Amino acid sequence: MSEIKPNPEENKPSSVAVSSAKASVPAAVPPGVAQHQANKGNEAPKPPAPAPAQVAPKTPPASASPKPSATPAPPPAPLPNPLAHLAAPFQGVDFKLKGFHADASVGPDQVVSVAEQLDKDGFSLDTITGVDWLAQGQMEVVYDYFHPVRGLRAAVRARIPRDNPELPTISAVFPGANWHERETHDFFGIRFLGHPNLTPFLLPEDADYHPLKKDFKA
Amino acid sequence: MLKLLSTEPVRLLAFLVGIMAFVGLNAAYLVWVERKGAGRFQRRPGPTEVGYAGLLQPIADAIKLLSKQLIVPQGVDAALFRVAPLLMMAPALMSLAVIPFGPSLAARNINVGLLLIFALGSINVMAIMLGGWSSRNKYAIMSAARVVSQNVAYEIPTLLVVITMIMITGTMNLNEIVRQQAGAFWHWNVFRVWVNPLMPVTFLIFFICMLAETNRAPFDMAEAESELVAGAYTEYSSMGFGVFFMAEYANILLGCSLATVLFLGGWQSPFGILPGVLWFLIKMYFLVFAVVWVRWTFPRTQFYGLLNLSWKLLIPVSLFTLILSSAIMKLY
Amino acid sequence: MTTQETIVSNLADVPRSNGGGVETFVLNVGPQHPATHGVLRVKMTMDGEYVLRAEPVCGYIHRMHEKMGENRTYAQFLPNTSRIDYLSAMTYTHAWAGVVERAAKIQPPPRAEYVRVITSELNRISSHLVWWGAFLLDLGGFTPLLYAFDDREMILDLLERITGARLTYCYYRIGGLYNDVDEEFIEGTRKFVHHMRPRLKMYRELVTENIIFRKRLIDIGPISQEMCRKYGATGPVIRGSGIPYDVRKAEPYSAYPEFDFEIPHFREGDSMARYLVRMEEMAQSLRIIEQALDKLPSGPVMAEKVPRVLKLPAGDYCYAVEAARGRFMVRIVSDNKEIAYRAKLRTPCLSNLSLFEEASQGMLLPDALALMGSLDLVIPDIDR
Structure with a gap:
């Protein structure tokens, strides 16, 4: 278990220097909630389905998580959380509807600690990808994990401002993240701070464009 | 006129032409045998298009190769690059001069035929090494290094086996060695267990070493197309490659001929029917077929496995046979 | 393989930098190299x-399938998925059809699910056969390739009958299948199962028990469970390291829960283990096919009322399948339009190859290439 220190100085600008009021993440508000509300217009799940991007009200009660308490959002009856023993704000998801078991929205500074928790729990990294929310001026980075023994699937999401897409790398926790992060950097221009080799992976080595950005014109 | 024809220079000239034609034809048609054999081993017909059963395929291949340009890449040692294929072909041709194809069918019947063959045989290694080295290609250089260590490793058990044979037969004259194996097939050296109970093993060692020395699968470290692309031959095109290719078959021919002479009674007929030359060819081509058979059946060995086989198994066993036969000779 | 170990451990003593007295050189393997089976460069x-x-x-064969997924409808993207891993096209189209069905809450009829299982497993066998031949080719054995293609030909003929394609099938549709299977296919598949079992036995005798072959694989290229987990390796790679992870069991989909089959896994983690996993998997696939043929229900093969214009409710959806090379997952993000907002294709070969750098350290070149062959790479699957 190699550990990585999420660099606070590097992360601060990313969360502060956002022009959009919706996207800015003040330190007092839990990032997940703020982000969730920001994307509600576009990603709101169907009423009967449990909201994947929603933060459960203090799902891990026993954990001494450093996160501030969530504002009481009205959640539709939460499903049992298979990852309740972790400090990360995971929330159960109906596998039949969604294809994964647990979901967590975290701030960009937490992705490394969540990765460490999942690593300790025996999870393996499935993939890393981005989603470009052009309308909200945000980028979403989705980390997919799977548990090779228990067969669980977990998704971790972090939202970052679109005009300064930066977040720390988890390649020190999961070396396999190296390539996935390079690929995400290729496609979305998301910079993974502390990445050992953030060079184009699938695109040509002189590529200065990011084809999966929604405002990309070929 | 007749007197002129039977003079030594004319005889040598005839043999020179004969051997070159024999090797040339064989190199071409062993390719056909190889491809046809591979086809049969792999449940497919092999070449069928050019001529009856693809018999003209080697000719077509040769014409194709001849019509191509011999590219000498920039920065290679052009002289060595050109000499290497010839250096591989020439010793095989020269060695065949002392092989007795029939009771009186040998270009030169000299006393130290075996010595000549092994002296010339070691030039082979040089040829591949020079080819690889002068190509200025990383794969070729790796292949050159492999070939040297491989051939050094397999030269030793080969020579130990040959020394055993020289001790048993008491001569280095190949014709004389064949003559000693006269009679029914149990007089062949490979079956003469009363001289040395390990005779079949000796033959097997010789055969394995022959495969390794000619860089044939499963010991084709030099070419190793899935690792080193084409090894020492990577940069060769046209007849540069073609000569290397033919030399490989010429060397197989030589190796199988030598095995036939040393172990399988050369031109001695086991039943007394058919002329000796035919028997020689039958035995030799059976060995050639075995070489093809092995190639298309086994995967390539690992490099250290190959060296382990030589240093840890073949050399001790061949040393043991050497000591055993000398002990037996001393006792009787 | 004690020799190799000693040599490698000796090498470890040597400082690995250029200044440490070791003269190194860079060998460019690929993008055109016989062992990389495609345009991979190492x-x-x-x-x-x-x-x-x-x-x-x-990136040499990067085609940006994910962008294509964002500018065509769900049904239109279906053929794209079969071009990602062209050797295991059935399972890949299965994942795409599955994720759309999951999001749109379409339930394919049972017969369709059974036929999907049969064809997917046939495709898995044909994929493993190609791997088997090509892997032996990497090791310098030519003949098995053509034996494998002989058997694969039977599968291709069978699948061609019902799908019209021989390699890049687009047989599954959102909600079911493009057309039903006929008696001839069922009979042919049964014949193939009977044909294949003795063949597998022959392959074991011809190749698996060959001494040269065993020496080249046993203890070569060990991959630990931890390494598999850290790199997200799946499929035969993780099963060759002793973790019985198989999406067919871990996240049961389609009709797989209804069949009795085992997940072959071996603890050794060397190239031989990965080889044996795949060989054993072919036998298990035959088992599944046989059961599916016996239990094949009748009925339609297409769900009723699949809308012509398919709009998925907003949200994100995943669907994973066990492809021949491991876990293939599709993640769709929908914004309630008929075109996906984001289509992520998680391919097994990318994760499987990513551990190569660590796993191949200090190996001999032929061993490293044997290790690469045992990972069973399909390059378009990495580059997408």
């Missing part, structure tokens, strides 16, 4: 024949 820093560092360079 930059190998070598010390003689020892690989100090092997850095795969990808």
